[in-house]
Amino acid sequence: MQLEMICTGEEVLSGQIVDTNAAWFANAMMDVGVELQLRTTVGDRMNDLMRVFTERSHAADLILVNGGLGPTSDDLCCDAIARATGRALVEHSAWREHLQEWFKNRNRVMPPSNLKQCLLPEGAVLVDNRNGSAPGFRLKFNRAWFFFTPGVPAEFKPMVLEHFVPFMRATFGQSTATQLHKLLTFGHGESALAERLERLTPPAGITLGYRPSLPYVEIKVFARGADAALALPAYLDTLRAALGAAVVSERHSDLAAAVHELLVQNSHSLSLAESCTGGMLSSLLVDHAGSSAYLQHAVVSYSNAAKEKFLNVSPTTLANHGAVSTETAMAMAFGARSVLDSDFALAITGIAGPDGGSDATPPGTVAIALCDRTECWTQMLKLAQRSRGAVRAMSCAVALDMLRRRLLQQEVVVPYSVIAVLEQRRESHH
């Protein structure tokens, strides 16, 4: 079965709004094991709509059309499919009564413009809309069944789940089920990951996809059909073995979510000291509801004065080693942990760029430290030739990964192939 979607609406095509219905629909289809094959987005212009309907009617078996059923002059879908298929528009008297009842129950008089929504192409089957005035409908045109749905999400989504999915199953049968498993990786480029994995020929029906989402690359493992589903667990183990420390989560979309969960589960407390990341690390954690359970404080110590005042970094350390040094990073983490006696502290100090720094510490030089109650780990990284945003995002990810690995009792510092390491050290407190 070739399943397609046609999204209509000037505001969707022109990017005035991001089309969340489209993403929702594709996800909903994957949930029922069906893959969407093509999506066409078209504006509210009669000729464009008629042309797209006719073109797609020859290519697809089933087409979900979204939007363009409202009462205003730029809602053209019903008229366009009637013209494209050479059908008349006829009044659906039951829907007219339903609408009049609907307005009456709300003590409103039905505006004449709503009468338009009682007109359907001749022979079309009306689909109930329990949340709005625009009915859905379906009709066959050339090879394809067209299924028209309103654009309002609260009307669209129930119609898909309650009417479209049952119709699809009744008409085209159950399709092969698709399973999807995701591996979130950090520290390695898409091509380096692919190189490691592509020599491991997947079982039949299993394919890999890579989605870079700075600073991560998500690896998606699709298993299509029953045999592939059976082979999936063993193949995932093979992938995990090949990827090693590159995989930072299989359930979260970023490291902050993974660290948040570990800190909450283990009732640990955390403090942060940030320089070049400027609150980004803190904000990534605070994005998650419940962060107040563990986050005691974060200090954005942008100036040396702030590092001394809030974190007790000694002027001697700053003078001898500079603000961007493993010594200063350790002193920041040590100070941040001590103030309120947190279980852990992370510190980041660096040059985000594009300007600033010196020959010794050019933009992209970042020192990161993690302290717990007895030990401190630190590393100085070189994130060369990267934008300010990328340097900050990668620095946060390295810090979070160090803490994540510590919380899981793993080696704290691991190599990342996309990051050059200038210095690494581990020290015990006295």
Add this chain to the structure above:
Amino acid sequence: MQLEMICTGEEVLSGQIVDTNAAWFANAMMDVGVELQLRTTVGDRMNDLMRVFTERSHAADLILVNGGLGPTSDDLCCDAIARATGRALVEHSAWREHLQEWFKNRNRVMPPSNLKQCLLPEGAVLVDNRNGSAPGFRLKFNRAWFFFTPGVPAEFKPMVLEHFVPFMRATFGQSTATQLHKLLTFGHGESALAERLERLTPPAGITLGYRPSLPYVEIKVFARGADAALALPAYLDTLRAALGAAVVSERHSDLAAAVHELLVQNSHSLSLAESCTGGMLSSLLVDHAGSSAYLQHAVVSYSNAAKEKFLNVSPTTLANHGAVSTETAMAMAFGARSVLDSDFALAITGIAGPDGGSDATPPGTVAIALCDRTECWTQMLKLAQRSRGAVRAMSCAVALDMLRRRLLQQEVVVPYSVIAVLEQRRESHH
């Protein structure tokens, strides 16, 4: 000229990610006065790609293709267009040298899989990518010029602006000269803004567009043709008068950028104290290179202990008024300003939700304060029925708008129609 876009990628089609490149592109085209006519979204399957390329090649004049140029096995665009057009893939030796140099500058060895990115369809014109390893390219196929671009936004966007737009202009001519002026608004809904403006009939050739981009609504004023351009300045003045304090910038895309510029220009210093926003306010400013010139420190004082320790908020204030109160917000701002004697300080304390809070301070209750050397302004807001992210983003925007207005010597506190105000006060320090 029929302009179309083809978005490729399993993850875009399948709704794993919302296609922000598509929305951005349509907006960027509107900015240069060109309307996108159709968008087709297709997965990473060779047959589907070849079929879509061939179909669209007969219908469009210019097609921007996005995604599918990476080094891995699911990046099929280059191969697909080569097969669809019957061209061989040939190595582009200059790009190979460029790539080898690129990896060398990052102290990395080029993985063999990147060699794939040096292969282009015979006769295709390479388009430089200054931010990544995948080159763009363009070629003519049937009626259409195809312009292939990488999916990574940081590579895609500059390529569109620096290469695609000039190519489009050179090949298809200038469309009617369109001027675009943007008004960034905050604190008022799209429909409320439209209501205020739509009674002011615009001069011929001038149209308005609204783009909500949380927590802002951007109003775009398009002037098409010479007469409209002449009428634009007076009409903008009419809009400014009607919008009043709703307009927060005419040159920046967010309030942080506007405040950053004002602080740098005036050589003022700033300190921050954040609770529920958790570093977001700081991070919004630190996004801008040069923020170290004014940002002395930011304290994310998530716990009461941190508020006392770092900001000298008295335990009595916290006990008498609670952590979320105008008194505590003022004390936080006062403390944050005093530590390093900054010119200004902003403080935010609230309940981001969705859980937490109390009957007196439910989720969405946020107190914000601004202190300068002599005075303090504070307000307590109710951001009801909003997500955690929205509460945090709106709180940051209100704080930044208060500081912006202070820096411009305007009334610091203004009403926002989408925000309920529970309490407002202004106090002098003694």
